Each structure stands twice: as C-alpha cells, then as structure tokens.
Amino acid sequence: MSWKRPARDRDDVRQTETVRLPYTDRTEAGRVLAERLVPMGLDGAAVLALPRGGVPVGHEIARRLGSPLDVLVTRKIGYPPQPELGVGAIAEGGAPVFDGELLARLGLREDDLAATVAAERAELDRRVAAYRRGRPLPETSGRPVIVVDDGLATGGTARAAVRALRERRPSRLVLAVPVGAAETVRDLESEVDDLVVPAAPWEFRAVGQWYRDFDQLTDDDVIAWLDRAAEARTTG
Template sequence: MIFEDRDAAGRALADDIAQRIPRDGQDRPLVLAMPRGGVPVAVPVAERIGADLDIILVRKIGAPGRPEFGVGAIAEDGPPVFDRSVLKHLGVTEDDLADTVAAERAELARRSRRYRGDRPAPQVTGRTVVLIDDGLATGVTARAALRWLHSRQPRRLILAVPVCSPEARDLLTADADDVVCLYAPEFFRAVGQWYTDFDQLTDTDVDRVLRRVHRATAG
C-alpha cells in the first residue's frame, strides 16, 4: 500500500475512524495532529467525523551525536519519555541527555508561540480524542503524546496513523484505548517509503492549514 500524499492517507484513515466513532452529536470528538506531518493527515479525519481539530506538540529526543535516532520524546509540558532499553544499549543515561531535553523544550515553546499564539493547549478531559500522525517508525514520539494525553483523563483515547512498523503498533497498545494503523508492513525502514509525495513540511504549511480550519470553524 503506497499513499499518494498525506491528504490521501488522511482520507483513507477517515473511512476507518468514521466506523469507530459514530456522529451522534452527543460527544464532539477532538482530533489532535502531531506537527508537522500529522496536520494534513488529520484534516480529512476531523471533517469526516465532525470533530474539533487542534495540535499536540511533541519533540523527539535524539541520541548523542545522532539526533535523527530517537531515544525518547517530550510532549507539551510533560516529562521526557525514554526508551530505556535503547539507552542501556547505547550506554547513555538520562542525565547525559539533559541539554538535549532542554533544547527540545525550548523548541516546543517556540512552536507553541508560532502555532497557537495566545491559545492554550487543547482541553481533553472527558472527551473522545484521536491522536494522528503521518506514520510511526519507533513510536517513541507517539508514546510521549499518548502519556501526556492520558494524564489529562480523556474519555477515550485513539491513536490513528496510515502506516506504522509492527513494533511501534504493538508497543503502543498499552498507551491507548485503540490503535488504528491501516498498514503495518513487515519490512519497514521509514515512513516516507510508503508515500509517493512525502515532502518536508514547514511551519508556514502548518500555519496555513490551522488558519483555514479555524476560519471555517468561526464561520
């Protein structure tokens, strides 16, 4: 299964989510996208199920000297969540990553100012929440987001992605009420290999989508 782009992946995901969340008007769901890639995936899902759309801010914590290799993640104002087995394998302690964690907290604050302005983080208590990204490789960032959300006591918490590694899917089943992954290929190298168009998104791309959604909601 190869998705044309993130919008097409979101439309496919919306078909599945719509079967799990009836539009009965009694509980307006909340769809939360993980910027940047999760935002265009989340839009058609929110439209299909009649949900509010917002973002949750999460940053990967990279290994020393290998920032692309995630050993943990941090969501919003929550504590860092580490893959302790990976830390042990690398011979790295949490204290060794203190500077990296501080830098990622600063980036979370910058993105909050950029994407939200004066708006607070979304209120999730008592709501059905659907967390969306464009795909999961290790699942470490999604785990941090799920744990932050769980601490705020949603009524139901669903993780939904178009594609993921089987390991990430299995890892996260304990952190969500439901994990939806349309495609979990056995030989998984990177999320981008399952998209024809997987261009890197910018802050401007995220701003554009969020402004459009908020204008439509206000109107």
C-alpha cells in the same frame, strides 16, 4: 483495537483490501483513516495532530468528523553524538519518555541528556507559540481525543504524546496513523484505548516510503492547515 498482529508467513504488508500502498499523499491517507474512525462513535472528539506531518492527515479526519483540529507538539530527544538517533521524546505538558533499552546499550543515564532535553523543550515551546498563537491546548478531560500522525516508525514521539494526554484524562484515547511498522504498532497497543492503523508493514525503513508525495512541511504549512480547518468550522 483496530489492528491485530499479523502472522509472519502472510504478506509482508498487512492491510485491508481497500488500502493500497503507497498513499498518494497525506490528504488521501487522512481520508482513509477518517472512514475507519467514523463508525467508532467519537462524537465530540478533539483531533490533535503531531506536527508537522500529522497535520494534513488530521485535517481530513477533523473535516470528516466535524471535530476541531489542533496540534500537540512533540520533539525527539536525540543521542548527542548522532542526533538523528532518537533515544526518547517529549510532548507538551508531559515528561520526557526515554527508550530505556537503547540508553542502556549506549551507556547513558537520563540525567546525561539534561542539556539535550532542555534544548528540545525550548524548541517545543517555540513551535507551540508559532502554531497555537496564544491559544491553550484544547480541553481534553472527559472527551474522546484522537491523536494523529502520518506514520509510525519507532513510535517514540507518539508514545510521548499519548502518555502526556493520558494525564489529562480523556474519556477515550485513540491513536490513528495511516501506516506503521508492525512491531511498533504492536508495542503501542497497550498505550491507548484504540489504535487505528490501516497498514502495518513488517519491512519498514521510513514513513516516507509509503507515500508517493511526502514533501517536508514548514511551520507556515502547519499554520495554513490549522487556519483552513478553523475557517471551515466557522463557515460550515
């Protein structure tokens, strides 16, 4: 693992000397991650970014490694009375992954969320069609796969993503994010073969606080980044 749990009496942001927060933008964050991935022997890896925010980060990693870039679409499953409160997540090709402790505190069963899951799966399918435009999910069996996002807050969507990919039997499953909440990073260590997180703050309110430029991206932005990556591989 590239991350180790910091002691609480250390600085509230654990980072290497070469990482300065906040990042300028997702492009700079991707370059920082790429430099940590290069020595890891990930030849032939597929880079799968979680849209929307993970795609610019993944673009820099794919460019540096000479790897193809694509998306793995995920959706948060929200608590119906308060949709911003995530009680689970779903990734394409995978089953819903729920936060069991949170469901218990809310007095919910997984079956109670069937309608919400169906709605999120429909939106997931729409985004897959928009982003991939008929292309299948890249083959991942027997090859390294790098899952990329722009940060980890609760980690729900990342957990759903890596569990869905584990079913596809990659030779090595790597989760790479520029910044993540320390507790979340610790909890996700067992889900992947390698976890690359240059900075893991203990005080963590939102991913956006660790970027100067954290504009919200659109579907068109995602498609443009994917087209740029494909064109670079064709002309390179």
